Each structure stands twice: as structure tokens, then as C-alpha cells.
Amino acid sequence: MRRRFGTAGLDLLDTDPSESVTLSQAVQSSTEEGARPDLDGEAGVLFGAMTGSVVGLRYYTGVVNKREMVSLVREPHNPYDRNAVMVANVYGNQVGHIKKELAAPMAYIMDNNLAKIEGVVPYGKTNKFSMSVTLFFWGEEENRAAVTTKLNHCGFRFDPVKGFKSAKAPGSSLQEMLSKNLVAAVPLTAEQMKNSFDKMFDDLMADKTREMEAADAVFTPLLPHQKQALYWMAARENNDHLPPFWEQKGDLYVNVLTNFGVKQRPERVLGGILADDMGLGKTLTTIALIMSNFHDGRPLLLDKADQKASSSLLKRRRKDPIKTEKAASPKKARTAEKASSSAGGAVLLEDAGFAAALAGGSAKSKKTKSGADSRISTARATLIICPLSVLSNWLDQFEQHVRFGENLSVYLYYGTERCRDHNFLSRQDVVLTTYNVLSADYGNKESSPLHKVSWLRVVLDEGHVVRNPNAQQTKAVLDLSSERRWILSGTPIQNSLKDLWVLMAFLKLKPFDVKEWWNRVIQRPVTQGDRESLKNLQALIKGITLRRTKTSKVAGKSVVELPQKKMFVQRVTLSEEERQEYDLAKTEGQKVIGRYVTEGTVLTNYADVLAILVRLRQICCHPGLLGSYARVSSGDTSAPSDLQERLISKIRLVLSCGSDEECAICLDSLRQPVITYCAHVFCRPCICEVIRSEQERAKCPLCRAHINTKELVEYPGDKETGTSTSGKEKWRSSSKVDALMGRLLQVHGEDPAVKSLVVSQFTRFLTLLETPLRQHGFTFTRLDGSMNQRSRVKAIAEFQDSSPSSPSIMLLSLTAGGVGLNLTAASRVFMMDPSWNPAAEDQCVDRCHRLGQTRDVIITKFIVKNSVEEDMMRIQLNKKELMEKTFGSKSVQDQRQSRIEEIKTMMAL
DNA sequence: ACCGCCGGGTGCC
DNA sequence: ACCGCCGGGTGCC
Structure with a gap:
């Protein structure tokens, strides 16, 4: 057992x-x-x-x-x-x-x-x-x-x-x-959580600046921040410290958080979390670690020169020179194994531990090692577990970064033909597999070969994917036996603090590997806002995590040197015709909203107010954006009799054009939008949380009308009515479109190799833009939220391609894609319309202003003079300042009030 | 457990 | 002596 x-x-x-x-x-x-x-x-x-x-x-x-x-x-x-x-x-x-x-x-x-x-x-x-x-x-x-x-x-x-x-x-x-x-337990949003964690890591860069050179076998020179990571990782693996929160008191080792004491020294935690941002080279650093810190800080492989020069000195510590195992494919595996078993015992090594390790630890030994000093390690192999999507990347990177001709045995444990002999596996340098294979094997517990090996090191790549404590894959990962353990992840906390438990359990951070203690000592107190526990959590994370973002600085210097980012605002003057149309719509809107203001019902009619604003914003982009249904907006008169229908048409009004509205509860972009019977739009999780906590007394946060879960109407998705926009009608440009085209032609004239992102919140605007782009002979591709995974990947690949025939422009919807989206091929960004959410704009720019970008990134924001767009820009700025000052801790009342003020300003009321 | 409780021994002081 | 009192045996759930 x-x-x-x-x-x-x-x-x-x-x-x-x-x-x-x-x-x-x-x-x-x-x-x-x-x-x-x-x-x-x-x-x-x-x-x-x-x-x-x-x-x-x-x-x-x-x-x-x-x-x-x-x-x-x-x-x-x-x-x-x-x-x-x-x-x-x-x-x-x-x-x-x-x-x-x-x-x-x-x-x-x-x-x-x-x-x-x-x-x-x-x-x-x-x-x-x-x-x-x-x-x-x-x-x-x-x-x-x-x-x-x-x-x-x-x-x-x-x-x-x-x-x-x-x-x-x-x-x-x-x-x-x-x-x-x-104190009411207000759950942190994902964004707040991420921020507080980024902050948590920020102040500990200073003491992690020592560097370590990679072993000679690592072909690729490491960047300074990678050498720092290597030093830190090697130090973690070789550390002899008590785990966090353990202290020696007399003849006892005491955990100062639970006050538990044992005579037995708690086992060292060798490893941790490498949580660098994407693109900082976690894979390369890990490969360097594998190559450079085998046992006692010695490299895994000694290069030929070293072997000769110091053969007598190193005789007892050197690797088996006749090592022939090189099994990159399952087919080669069997022959490789034969070869090695015949050569295996040929060399006599005095250092028993080292020798055993070189020979490869055989069957998992019963955990008898107790004292920190008396342990003799027999482990050799590093097990890397990753999602299938990056499996080939690991193989490529080993190939690319490890010096040609080295006898590094990397075994891909994947596919039906994989070699399930645990003796064979434990003799490898590296075994690479996926979470799926691991948990599939674990299904037949007795025979899971990966669980029979005593690993030197287990690495969880994209470790945040292991999150659900009940999942088979989690149990499989926790049950691996290893001396050293690493988690690689750009986002160790996906949604909440809960996600961290599995990581602590994997690292065997006692006593947090048992959920009760994690919950009692960390999770619950922290989520309830206990400062002391938050400090403890910070100390815990600090001790075992290295995280740098692309903006992190070490001793005043950026970890990663990124090209410059420059932002320009280009003011656009509407044509006379457009201005007339805009002013007309504005006067109409003023009437409606003015009435709401005097009645004090702005928030009660919020959906209508938003619709009016959206309409004005659309006219700023292109009058043709006003879809047929958008015109019905202002009053409530022509609405369908059925409430359900009416609500759906309202929510569609707010969202269908792809505009980025925010939820009044989380102040973030809407996720799973729903509309209440009182016609206010929120994220489903946000409003459900309100209803859950207030029960029968639940009121709409915006208008205080009674709400309940049954009376939430979902957004049915965007049914592209595909009417007027598709080229059939006579093409008509707009001032903003003209401004964009002027810029694009200029950019192309200066350097045809430069690629651009054209960003809008209105997907219909993107569609409209296709016509002039074609007319001017631009090749372009498109990425928006409505595309499936397959076509997304295709669009991204096409755009990132550098061949002359590849598209030079990508039409991008502001919120498409996750943080991981990489569009470094572009160095120009055209923001066609301002968003309520400045963070969304920053994130969007970061898709090209990130590691791998070679040119300066120039961002142009088009803003129509004397329009809501100018107001939005101003409000954005205020918001940013306020967020920084108050940490977003404004009360709901304040938020409501400032919303009304914002709207009044925009409508000149 | 420097307790409480049980049950047997005992029985003026 | 169908009591009180004494002192030894005993003891989680």
C-alpha cells in the first residue's frame, strides 16, 4: 500500500x-x-x-x-x-x-x-x-x-x-x-488575484540575482535572467534548509503555524515553482538545470575534454563512458536497453550513491532514507510531464539546446508502443510524457511504470493544468516518487487560491500536502482577508517561487530588453455628412437620457443608455455600422410584447456588435453575459453570487429591483444577420476608415515588411474594413471571438509567417484570444475605437509587444474629435489613476454615482 | 487520576 | 447494616 x-x-x-x-x-x-x-x-x-x-x-x-x-x-x-x-x-x-x-x-x-x-x-x-x-x-x-x-x-x-x-x-x-x-468575504476576481500575486513576487527579485553558468553540454548561451533562474533552481535542489515554517526547538522540529513538533527532521523540499512569464525561456532553463545540476552540483554529462583531462581525478565520479542509450523513439528503445545492460556493469565506481545514480536507480526503493545526511540517492532520471501540445516543443528544444553528439538519453514515453519497463525508464536521463499518458497508466495502478521509478526530478510543465484535486491526473501526479520537484507555469494561479493546493501537495510542503491544513492555515484565513495568513502565504510562495514578468527589473535593469512602445493619438474630424448624422443621434439620445436623469432612472434604463452610447460610438467609426435593430434603440416603444424577447433584443443590442461592455459588479469585461428582468447586463457568475449571498432579499446592483436566478436571460450568441454589410451595397467610406487607409498605405510605402494589427471592438466594423483593404490590394487575415480553434490557429500561423506573400494586416477584435496570443509579427497597432476597459487595450497591445518582438511597436489610436470617444479617453485616464490610488476599492454606491456622472458628461447634460 | 466511580469490607469511639 | 465510611482497584471510545 x-x-x-x-x-x-x-x-x-x-x-x-x-x-x-x-x-x-x-x-x-x-x-x-x-x-x-x-x-x-x-x-x-x-x-x-x-x-x-x-x-x-x-x-x-x-x-x-x-x-x-x-x-x-x-x-x-x-x-x-x-x-x-x-x-x-x-x-x-x-x-x-x-x-x-x-x-x-x-x-x-x-x-x-x-x-x-x-x-x-x-x-x-x-x-x-x-x-x-x-x-x-x-x-x-x-x-x-x-x-x-x-x-x-x-x-x-x-x-x-x-x-x-x-x-x-x-x-x-x-x-x-x-x-x-x-467582514464580508468578497471573493477576489481573477484579475485582482493575478495582480496581488504579481505584486507578491515583485519585491523578491533583488535576492535572486546570482547567476550560474550552464554546463558545457548546453549549446545555447543563456541570457542573464536565465542564468539567474538556473542558479536559483540549482540552489533550491541542493538546499539543506528546513522547509518553510519549520524551526528547530531543542530536540524537536516545530511547525510554527500549526505548532506541531516532531523529532524527525521534516524532509527537505527540493524544487519549487518557476513561474516566469511566457517567453522568458522556462524550457531552456529547465534543460540547463537537468544538464548542470545532477548530483551535488555536478553536471549530468561531462564533456569529452573534461573527461580526458581529469580522468584520473574524476574516475570515481564520472559517467559511464560507454553509455549508448539513446532512445528518442519507442522503436529504438528495446535495442538501446540491451546495449546498455551489457555495458552497464563494466565500470567500477567507488562513490556508491553517484555510481548507483549513474547506473540508474532501479526499482523504487522503499522510503527508508530518513536523515537528511544519510540518504544515498540512486535516482538518475528526470520525468517531464507536459500537455500534448508542447510535447514536440520539448523534443525540439533538447535537440536545439543540447550540444550535438552528447549522449543524452531522452525517452519519449508516449504512444502505444512505449516501453513500459520501469528499469529501462529509470536509466534514462530524461523521460518525456503527457498528463494523459500518466493518468491513463495510473488507471491500472499496479502496473503504472512511471510510478515504479524513483525519479531524480519530476517537472510539471504548464503545471497549472493540474488543479482539480479530485481529478485522476492530479492523483497520478501526486503519487509520483521523486527527490526533486518542479512546477513550470506562467500562471500558477488560474482562478483562485484553491488552485495552489495541488501545487503545494505536489511539492510535499508539509503539512500543506494534506488539504485540511492548507485550508485551515492558509486558504480560509486568506480568503477571509486575514493579514497574518496572507503574510504567511507570501512567505511560503516567496521561498519556493521564482517569477519574472517581461517588465520585471533586476537591480534597475529590465530582465528582458523589449523594443520601445510608442503611442500616438490621431484625431479624426468627421465629414459634414457624418457630423450631421452624429449630432442628430446625439440630440435624440440627449432627450432620452435627459429624461432618465431628471427622473433619476438612468440606472433603471441602463441598457437603453448603453445602446445610445454604442450608437454614437458606431457613428464615429462608420455610419454603416448601425444595424437595422440598432436603430430601434432609443425608446422602449416598438419593443416586442414578450418580455423574454424584449430582453434578448436588449442584451443583443448591448453586445452583438462585439462591443466591450463591462459588468458593473466585477468591473471587468462581461463573461457569460446575462440580462436581468430589469434589463441590466452582468456576468452570470457575478450576479449569481449576489443572489446567492442575499437570497430572497437580492436586489439588482444597478436599480435595486428584486432579482432571482430564474429571471436571468442569457445572451443567445451572435446571430450574424449578414445583411447589408457584405459588399453588395455600394461601398461608402468614413473619415476614420480614410484615416486608417492613409496610415496603412504610408506604412506599406516606408517598409513593406512591416505588419499591422487593426483592432476594433465592433466585429462588424472589422467586416466593413475588409472592403477598402481589398480595394487597395492589401492581403489580410482576421481573428475574432466567433472563430473556432482551428481557424484561429490557421489565421495566427498565416499572419506570423514571414514570407512575402503572407498577410501584412490582421483584423483583430479587441478581446479575441487569451493572454497567450502571440502576434509578434506585427509592430504597428491601429486602435480603431476606444474601450471602457483600458486593461483590455493594454493586453491587446501586449500581443505584439512581447518577447520575440524585434521592432519598436507603434500604436495609433483613432479618436473622433468632439465625440463620445474623447470623453471615453478622458474617463479611461481617470479610471486608471483611480485604480492605482484606491486599488479599485470604491464602494458600489460610488461606482454607480460616477457612472451617472460619466454619462451626464458624455451627453453634455 | 493529587480525580470520580465502583464495589467489597466493614461497623461506637 | 435495606445505611455511611474507608480504602483499594481502576480508568477512552
Whole structure:
């Protein structure tokens, strides 16, 4: 049986390992989301705390310190009492049982998932037979009554808040906890989360500036920031420190967060997270690490000159010179194995550990290594797991960066013909596989070859893909056995703090590899805004992560030198005809909105207001953008009788043209837009969160009308009505189109090799632009949100191609593609219309202003004089300033008010 | 456990 | 003596 919990055998006091494994597994399984939904992932509220007693201490070996956190585990099959609740320390060693009177209501509460109960031992062990424990009850508000009633029925009562002083685990007195709970738990958005993490990494660049040269076998010269990463990674792998939050106190090693202590030194964490931004060369750095830091800082392969020159000195440490394994394809594998087994034992090496490693660790040895010093490693191979899409990239990069002729054996463990002999695998230098293959193998547990090898190093490429703790692939990854572990990821936090748990578990950062401790000590307190815990999290991440963004600076110098980025605003004057049309629409809009303003119903009619603004913005681009339905907008008169229909037409009005409206709750671009019966558009997750937290009392954040989940109408998607726009009608230009064409011709005249991005929020505008582009003989391609994956990839590849026949222009919708989208072929950007969301514009520019860009990037923003566009620009600037100043912490009321002000300004009201 | 509880021994002071 | 009191045995769930 494999030890998931892993450390049971480490406690010296633990006399019967087999028993403790079972125990550990009980702890483990009780914290896993299993058959019943669990609470510990969700924050919940603290119902209260009380003191209980732990009895039966003399029968168990688990020890606890003063203020140590303990876990409570139900034992429904206990032969003496089916209500039994056992108490275990952080390593899962049993300490005792909860006294039976109290165990009765606790069992009821735990079995019905009414609350999550957590224990802290206030005094540690004061006598041989029993001790007190402070119990904290956490749960959903709706279960509070049930919990209190049950406890009262059994004669128990929560301690009064005021008199409560004892049992203070760090940062967790009842008072503190209750007061924290009064602060509403506002979940961070993905963007806020990303920002706070980028900030977290920022201040720790300074001490990570030492460099290390790669081994000679690495052909490609490393850039300075890559040498820094290499130094740091090698140092992490060779470090001899206690893991974060562990301290030596007397003869004990104590975790200062949980106050748990053991005699056994906790295992070192060799590895971490390389979280550099895309394009900084994580792959190359990792290859350099593999080549340069084999055992004890020595390179994996010694080059020929070195071998000769120092052969006598190095005799005992040098690699097998007759090494012939080179199996890049499964077919070669078998022959390679034969060759190596005949040559394998030929060299005598005195350094047992090194020798064993060179020969390749054979079967996974039972984890007997205990002391940090006495371990003898037999591991040789590095296992790299990556998504299928980058598999070939790894092979290419090994090929490209490792000096030609080196006997590096890289085995691609992929395809039905893959060699499943774990002895063979453990003799490789590198084994490359995918998450799919790994978890497929893991499906037949007994026979998963990758799980039989003791790896020197396991690397999770794009490590953020391992996120769901219940997924087979996660279990497969966590169950690998390795000395050193690395996670490569540009975005270690995809959505929330929750995502980090798997990464901590993979790195075996005790005690966070067990979810209960991660939740209790980090996740819940941090999400509830506890500063102390956030500091702890920062310290934890800081210690194990290296992250540089393309804008990171090291000692005042940019990590990556990017070409310049220059932004120009080109003001466009409307033609007389356009101006007339614009002013007409504006007067009409002023009337409508003016009425709303005097009535105080701007927010109630927000969808209409937006539609009017969109209409004005469209006229600025091209009067032909006004689709037939857009003209119906201003009043409410001609709307269809059916409410559903009317709402759909409204939401379509706001979104169909591809405009980038934002959600009033998250202030970010709309995701999964829905419209309420009161005609306001939000992200579905945002508005659902409001409804969930306010229940029946839920009101629309914009107009305070009652809302509920059933009354949300989805945006049915853009049905391109494909009417007037397709070239049939007589082509008519616009001032802005003319301005663009003038620029494009100029650019082309100066240097035909320069490529441009033409960006708009209105996809219909992009379509319109196709006509003049064709007329002037430009070749172009297009990328917008409506395209499927296949055609996207094709469009990007075409555009990035440098051949003369490749398109020189890409029509790009502002929000198309993720952050990863790489359009470095372009060095000119034309922003056809301003967006409400400045971040969206920055992100868009970053698609070409990124690593790999060789030219200066010139951005031209077209802004129509005396129009909403100018107002939008101004508002954007204010917003940016405000965000920087206040961290976006404006109250909802303020936001509403400033929205109204914005609209009034724009409509000159 | 320097307790509580149980049950046997014991019985004026 | 159908009590009180004493002191030894005993002890999680």
C-alpha cells in the first residue's frame, strides 16, 4: 500500500507503522472530497467555540504541543461507540478521542455536514490521561441553528465571546476569528488575484540575482535572467534548509503555524515553482538545470575534454563512458536497453550513491532514507510531464539546446508502443510524457511504470493544468516518487487560491500536502482577508517561487530588453455628412437620457443608455455600422410584447456588435453575459453570487429591483444577420476608415515588411474594413471571438509567417484570444475605437509587444474629435489613476454615482 | 487520576 | 447494616 499521507513512519514515537498508515489514511480520506460534499473548501462562518476534552491519551502515541492544531476524525465503526471522534495531530498520529458525551453531538454535526469542526489544544499534554481541546465550529449560516440546537440538547454551549482567551493558535482566537467574519468575504476576481500575486513576487527579485553558468553540454548561451533562474533552481535542489515554517526547538522540529513538533527532521523540499512569464525561456532553463545540476552540483554529462583531462581525478565520479542509450523513439528503445545492460556493469565506481545514480536507480526503493545526511540517492532520471501540445516543443528544444553528439538519453514515453519497463525508464536521463499518458497508466495502478521509478526530478510543465484535486491526473501526479520537484507555469494561479493546493501537495510542503491544513492555515484565513495568513502565504510562495514578468527589473535593469512602445493619438474630424448624422443621434439620445436623469432612472434604463452610447460610438467609426435593430434603440416603444424577447433584443443590442461592455459588479469585461428582468447586463457568475449571498432579499446592483436566478436571460450568441454589410451595397467610406487607409498605405510605402494589427471592438466594423483593404490590394487575415480553434490557429500561423506573400494586416477584435496570443509579427497597432476597459487595450497591445518582438511597436489610436470617444479617453485616464490610488476599492454606491456622472458628461447634460 | 466511580469490607469511639 | 465510611482497584471510545 502506498502512503499517500507519507510521513506516518517518521514519528519516532510511532511504534506500529502499519497501524499509523491506516490512521493517516483515515485522516487523509476524511479531508478528501469524497462521497459527500465537503465544507472545508468553502470558507463558511465561525459559529462559535467551546472547550472539550480529549481522553484516552495513554493508549496512543501521538503527541501534541501547546497551542497545536489537531484534526478531528469520525470513527463510525468504532466498536465501543458509533459516535466516536478521534483526535489526531498534524502528521495524522492519533492522540486520543473526544469524550463520549461531546462526541455524540459532534458525530451528528459532522455526519450531517452541518459544520466543520477544528481543534486547537491549548496547553499541550498536561497529564497522561486527558487534556482539553478548543473546538471551533465552521459552517454555512443556514446550519447555524441546527448546530447550536444539537449542542444545547446534549447540554453544551458555545463559550461566550468576551470571556474567551485561552486556546490561541497563532492568529486564531475566537474574538479575532469572529471579528474577521464580520467582514464580508468578497471573493477576489481573477484579475485582482493575478495582480496581488504579481505584486507578491515583485519585491523578491533583488535576492535572486546570482547567476550560474550552464554546463558545457548546453549549446545555447543563456541570457542573464536565465542564468539567474538556473542558479536559483540549482540552489533550491541542493538546499539543506528546513522547509518553510519549520524551526528547530531543542530536540524537536516545530511547525510554527500549526505548532506541531516532531523529532524527525521534516524532509527537505527540493524544487519549487518557476513561474516566469511566457517567453522568458522556462524550457531552456529547465534543460540547463537537468544538464548542470545532477548530483551535488555536478553536471549530468561531462564533456569529452573534461573527461580526458581529469580522468584520473574524476574516475570515481564520472559517467559511464560507454553509455549508448539513446532512445528518442519507442522503436529504438528495446535495442538501446540491451546495449546498455551489457555495458552497464563494466565500470567500477567507488562513490556508491553517484555510481548507483549513474547506473540508474532501479526499482523504487522503499522510503527508508530518513536523515537528511544519510540518504544515498540512486535516482538518475528526470520525468517531464507536459500537455500534448508542447510535447514536440520539448523534443525540439533538447535537440536545439543540447550540444550535438552528447549522449543524452531522452525517452519519449508516449504512444502505444512505449516501453513500459520501469528499469529501462529509470536509466534514462530524461523521460518525456503527457498528463494523459500518466493518468491513463495510473488507471491500472499496479502496473503504472512511471510510478515504479524513483525519479531524480519530476517537472510539471504548464503545471497549472493540474488543479482539480479530485481529478485522476492530479492523483497520478501526486503519487509520483521523486527527490526533486518542479512546477513550470506562467500562471500558477488560474482562478483562485484553491488552485495552489495541488501545487503545494505536489511539492510535499508539509503539512500543506494534506488539504485540511492548507485550508485551515492558509486558504480560509486568506480568503477571509486575514493579514497574518496572507503574510504567511507570501512567505511560503516567496521561498519556493521564482517569477519574472517581461517588465520585471533586476537591480534597475529590465530582465528582458523589449523594443520601445510608442503611442500616438490621431484625431479624426468627421465629414459634414457624418457630423450631421452624429449630432442628430446625439440630440435624440440627449432627450432620452435627459429624461432618465431628471427622473433619476438612468440606472433603471441602463441598457437603453448603453445602446445610445454604442450608437454614437458606431457613428464615429462608420455610419454603416448601425444595424437595422440598432436603430430601434432609443425608446422602449416598438419593443416586442414578450418580455423574454424584449430582453434578448436588449442584451443583443448591448453586445452583438462585439462591443466591450463591462459588468458593473466585477468591473471587468462581461463573461457569460446575462440580462436581468430589469434589463441590466452582468456576468452570470457575478450576479449569481449576489443572489446567492442575499437570497430572497437580492436586489439588482444597478436599480435595486428584486432579482432571482430564474429571471436571468442569457445572451443567445451572435446571430450574424449578414445583411447589408457584405459588399453588395455600394461601398461608402468614413473619415476614420480614410484615416486608417492613409496610415496603412504610408506604412506599406516606408517598409513593406512591416505588419499591422487593426483592432476594433465592433466585429462588424472589422467586416466593413475588409472592403477598402481589398480595394487597395492589401492581403489580410482576421481573428475574432466567433472563430473556432482551428481557424484561429490557421489565421495566427498565416499572419506570423514571414514570407512575402503572407498577410501584412490582421483584423483583430479587441478581446479575441487569451493572454497567450502571440502576434509578434506585427509592430504597428491601429486602435480603431476606444474601450471602457483600458486593461483590455493594454493586453491587446501586449500581443505584439512581447518577447520575440524585434521592432519598436507603434500604436495609433483613432479618436473622433468632439465625440463620445474623447470623453471615453478622458474617463479611461481617470479610471486608471483611480485604480492605482484606491486599488479599485470604491464602494458600489460610488461606482454607480460616477457612472451617472460619466454619462451626464458624455451627453453634455 | 493529587480525580470520580465502583464495589467489597466493614461497623461506637 | 435495606445505611455511611474507608480504602483499594481502576480508568477512552
